[in-house]
Amino acid sequence: MAGPDPSPSPSTAPETSRGHASRIDRLYYTRTAPLLRVQGRLTFLAFVAALGWSAWALTDKSRQLAPGAVVAAHATWENDCQACHVPLSPIREGGWQEQVIAGSATHPAKCEKCHTLASHSLRQVPAEVGSCSSCHVDHRGREADISRVADTTCTACHGDISTHSIAAAGEPTAVLPSVTRFDADHHPPFQSLAADPGRVKFSHGRHLRAGLTLSAGGGADKVAWTYDRLPAADRSRYLPAGVSETDLVQLDCATCHQFASDLPLDVSLRDLRPVSALLAGRAPGAIALPVEFERHCSACHQLPADAGTSADALADAGTAADTSADADTSAATRADAGTAADTSVGPSQLPHGLDAGAIRRYLETRAVAALHAPLEGVIPGERRPLPVAHVPEPPRDAASLDEVSVGVDARRLLVRGVCEKCHQVDPVTLAAEGSLVAALAGDRAPQEGWFGVGPSRIKVLWLEKARFDHSAHRSWSCRECHAGAYPPALPPADVLASSPLDHGQVLIAGMESCLGCHAPRQRDAASGREFGGARFDCVECHGYHGHGHLPPLPVAP
Amino acid sequence: MRIGGKTWHRDLPWIVAMVLLAVVASGFYLAEYLAAGRLPGGSSRTGFVCGVIAGGIVVFELLLWPRRRVRSWRLGSAQAWLRAHVWLGLLALPLALMHARLLFIGGWLNWALMALFLAVIVSGIWGLAVQQWIPGWMLEQVPAETIYEQIDHVAAQHCREAERLVRGMCVADSAEQGGEHGGDDATADSGDHAVITGLRSMTGIQGKVLQVVQIHAVIPGTAAVRRMFFDEVKPYLLDGRRSGSSLASRATSVRLFAALRGSSPTEAAVVIDHLERTCDIRRQFDLQARLHGWLHGWLLVHVPLSVALGVLLAIHVPVALWYW
Numbered sequence: 043m044a045g046p047d048p049s050p051s052p053s054t055a056p057e058t059s060r061g062h063a064s065r066i067d068r069l070y071y072t073r074t075a076p077l078l079r080v081q082g083r084l085t086f087l088a089f090v091a092a093l094g095w096s097a098w099a100l101t102d103k104s105r106q107l108a109p110g111a112v113v114a115a116h117a118t119w120e121n122d123c124q125a126c127h128v129p130l131s132p133i134r135e136g137g138w139q140e141q142v143i144a145g146s147a148t149h150p151a152k153c154e155k156c157h158t159l160a161s162h163s164l165r166q167v168p169a170e171v172g173s174c175s176s177c178h179v180d181h182r183g184r185e186a187d188i189s190r191v192a193d194t195t196c197t198a199c200h201g202d203i204s205t206h207s208i209a210a211a212g213e214p215t216a217v218l219p220s221v222t223r224f225d226a227d228h229h230p231p232f233q234s235l236a237a238d239p240g241r242v243k244f245s246h247g248r249h250l251r252a253g254l255t256l257s258a259g260g261g262a263d264k265v266a267w268t269y270d271r272l273p274a275a276d277r278s279r280y281l282p283a284g285v286s287e288t289d290l291v292q293l294d295c296a297t298c299h300q301f302a303s304d305l306p307l308d309v310s311l312r313d314l315r316p317v318s319a320l321l322a323g324r325a326p327g328a329i330a331l332p333v334e335f336e337r338h339c340s341a342c343h344q345l346p347a348d349a350g351t352s353a354d355a356l357a358d359a360g361t362a363a364d365t366s367a368d369a370d371t372s373a374a375t376r377a378d379a380g381t382a383a384d385t386s387v388g389p390s391q392l393p394h395g396l397d398a399g400a401i402r403r404y405l406e407t408r409a410v411a412a413l414h415a416p417l418e419g420v421i422p423g424e425r426r427p428l429p430v431a432h433v434p435e436p437p438r439d440a441a442s443l444d445e446v447s448v449g450v451d452a453r454r455l456l457v458r459g460v461c462e463k464c465h466q467v468d469p470v471t472l473a474a475e476g477s478l479v480a481a482l483a484g485d486r487a488p489q490e491g492w493f494g495v496g497p498s499r500i501k502v503l504w505l506e507k508a509r510f511d512h513s514a515h516r517s518w519s520c521r522e523c524h525a526g527a528y529p530p531a532l533p534p535a536d537v538l539a540s541s542p543l544d545h546g547q548v549l550i551a552g553m554e555s556c557l558g559c560h561a562p563r564q565r566d567a568a569s570g571r572e573f574g575g576a577r578f579d580c581v582e583c584h585g586y587h588g589h590g591h592l593p594p595l596p597v598a599p
Numbered sequence: 600m601r602i603g604g605k606t607w608h609r610d611l612p613w614i615v616a617m618v619l620l621a622v623v624a625s626g627f628y629l630a631e632y633l634a635a636g637r638l639p640g641g642s643s644r645t646g647f648v649c650g651v652i653a654g655g656i657v658v659f660e661l662l663l664w665p666r667r668r669v670r671s672w673r674l675g676s677a678q679a680w681l682r683a684h685v686w687l688g689l690l691a692l693p694l695a696l697m698h699a700r701l702l703f704i705g706g707w708l709n710w711a712l713m714a715l716f717l718a719v720i721v722s723g724i725w726g727l728a729v730q731q732w733i734p735g736w737m738l739e740q741v742p743a744e745t746i747y748e749q750i751d752h753v754a755a756q757h758c759r760e761a762e763r764l765v766r767g768m769c770v771a772d773s774a775e776q777g778g779e780h781g782g783d784d785a786t787a788d789s790g791d792h793a794v795i796t797g798l799r800s801m802t803g804i805q806g807k808v809l810q811v812v813q814i815h816a817v818i819p820g821t822a823a824v825r826r827m828f829f830d831e832v833k834p835y836l837l838d839g840r841r842s843g844s845s846l847a848s849r850a851t852s853v854r855l856f857a858a859l860r861g862s863s864p865t866e867a868a869v870v871i872d873h874l875e876r877t878c879d880i881r882r883q884f885d886l887q888a889r890l891h892g893w894l895h896g897w898l899l900v901h902v903p904l905s906v907a908l909g910v911l912l913a914i915h916v917p918v919a920l921w922y923w
Binding site (some may be wrong): 065066067071075077080081082085087088089092093095096097101105106107108109110111123126127129132134179181192193194195266343365438 | 619634635636637642704705707708709711746747748749752753756818891892893896898899902903904906907908909910911913914918920921922
């Protein structure tokens with residue numbers, strides 16, 4: 043049997059062209075390939091899903107459209123975009139859309155519906171005043187601090203302040219130092235600490251010594267202060283726990299520099315001097331309350347208005363005054379006290395804080411009352427006695443008037459000496475009007491020889507352009523920043539020389555005391571000690587608003 | 600799109616321009632960052648410009664789809680469109696990142712938009728990468744390559760050719776007369792030849808050729824060949840890997856056909872060789888299908904997400920302008 047030819051060979055009877063053509067599906071392109079079919083379906087699904095998401099987005103703006111949650115204070119308007127935004131208007135300037143879109147502008151008015159803020163500075167270039175949101179960027183989360191703005195928002199101008207400030211009306215253009223960051227090279231020294239304008243003669247060093255004496259075991263008027271010599275009403279405030287009343291009085295910073303947070307709960311606001319608005323706006327422990335004579339000085343420093351004050355009290359007054367005043371002045375006071383002793387009618391304390399006219403009226407009242415001795419203390423408990431309240435019937439005869447005049451003069455000398463212990467006393471000529479004695483004597487001539495006490499000018503707020511919070515620094519000793527206030531470790535005999543009056547000195551350390559912490563974390567090359575790391579951005583200490591005049595409150599429509 | 604090689608001179612200007620624009624935009628962005636002290640966002644000068652350009656690029660990228668659907672438009676060559684699509688798409692990435700404050704953004708819509716954008720870019724880069732390697736590899740590994748959509752049609756054609764050869768040259772098993780393997784010889788060639796597909800290699804070029812095999816008479820002792828064809832080869836030729844046939848493995852195929860060759864008369868070699876070659880072509884078709892999936896599968900991600908990106912972008916733009 044013949045087998046087939048095993049080798050393929052070119053056909054002698056090839057297929058027709060139709061046969062060849064049938065090997066290819068000529069209509070394949072009219073059918074959708076499976077891959078394309080799946081792709082088309084997925085595309086349709088994606089399109090529908092995107093449309094659905096878009097519709098959802100328009101109904102849930104706060105989560106979908108907003109770049110983040112607004113701060114908690116603005117959460118009420120979380121889903122009401124137009125509470126802050128104006129459609130088609132940028133909320134902050136700086137974009138080029140301002141030039142592209144006509145009428146496009148910032149709209150701070152929406153912020154000012156709730157926020158009424160003072161301007162930054164009268165020297166600020168008006169055209170450079172940004173909108174609220176140019177610094178305060180919201181939508182950064184509920185807990186974001188939108189008041190903690192970037193340093194560049196400040197250094198944009200303060201980096202070259204001379205070109206970004208104008209002269210205020212009527213003022214010469216001041217040369218202000220530029221600031222680019224907080225360090226010794228790029229930040230000027232604290233100008234608020236340049237000088238102490240205080241006028242009350244005082245020595246922190248002497249007051250911080252045990253017993254508060256100028257010398258150990260001095261004369262009768264220089265007996266060291268022990269707690270039992272303090273008035274009973276004040277003793278508990280000064281006596282530390284576990285200390286005997288016979289121990290020497292030891293004051294510390296907190297004795298006089300109290301904070302609102304340190305005050306006992308039973309202290310009535312009426313007992314406190316009105317606190318300035320600057321203090322009221324700060325945290326309770328941020329700034330020390332003003333030092334007040336009645337609360338912080340009067341326990342030792344009594345103000346005898348009559349030489350009839352007890353000998354002990356007068357001696358105490360003299361001794362205490364010595365701790366704060368010059369020796370010469372102290373001697374004059376004792377001499378005055380001796381002169382006035384002749385007209386003693388009983389103990390009296392001059393209310394603190396009277397002006398010259400009030401002092402005159404008070405002394406005249408005391409002199410008139412002396413004619414009716416014995417007399418109770420004048421208007422006890424009142425710090426600002428009415429000038430003629432409870433005055434006995436005044437004398438009419440010339441002899442009595444002379445006696446009153448002599449009494450007034452004696453008391454005036456005494457009081458002047460007492461005031462001069464601590465205060466700068468200025469001579470004052472008073473008009474006859476208001477004088478009880480002049481009215482009775484028919485004298486209309488101005489009265490010479492009176493005096494007035496100038497303002498103490500004790501600064502309550504030292505860092506005027508910056509914030510400082512004592513409570514945030516409570517872990518540090520006071521000495522870290524106020525070393526100059528402490529007495530040197532010297533024998534008591536040298537205290538006077540080593541602890542001079544310091545009311546003209548600034549006892550607050552400067553910027554260098556801040557830079558130990560408020561700087562980038564770094565290592566000291568010499569000691570190898572690491573330091574820094576606390577915040578040192580501009581807003582850590584400075585605020586932008588509040589140094590100008592407040593605009594009027596908006597009136598609700 | 601293949602990058603480099605003969606088209607390098609066309610890609611180079613795009614690359615240079617893209618890098619320059621990205622560097623310039625980054626420079627402006629850095630300067631604004633240093634001046635403002637915080638990352639510029641979408642409403643900043645640089646961020647806004649970057650956003651506008653990136654948005655315009657996205658719109659242009661989406662136009663590739665209608666451009667392909669309407670090939671009759673004379674709007675530049677398809678190659679030029681694809682090249683612009685690739686390079687402008689890559690340029691859009693840094694621009695969009697700067698517009699989006701380097702991803703320090705909030706809002707679900709913004710995140711969805713950015714996630715879609717990144718997914719589209721990544722899928723596009725993936726697609727571009729596979730297009731650099733797979734076509735060349737396919738050229739080497741799949742010399743029998745045919746049009747992807749024609750694979751089943753061509754495989755069926757090959758199956759018919761093989762069946763014609765088997766029916767004309769192999770003995771029908773008597774036990775199988777009337778059975779599924781041989782009872783119906785209607786497909787058997789009534790003539791003296793069969794046209795079959797073969798592979799021919801010439802000077803390094805491989806390709807399919809048509810061959811004619813003369814059929815003189817049935818070869819005795821080839822019932823096993825015929826049985827194997829109907830049991831193993833035909834299902835594999837028709838359905839490929841989906842059939843689950845062991846012929847999908849080249850090693851198994853070689854072993855099976857070697858065994859068949861050993862148990863068959865020498866004259867049957869032409870049939871067995873043809874069946875083995877046809878199975879080899881079918882395996883190439885399987886490989887081609889897999890490579891096709893790699894080569895075009897990324898479009899299942901790229902295209903749908905691009906459309907979703909376009910929709911969300913259409914919402915983002917007016918919303919951003921309304922509340923900027």
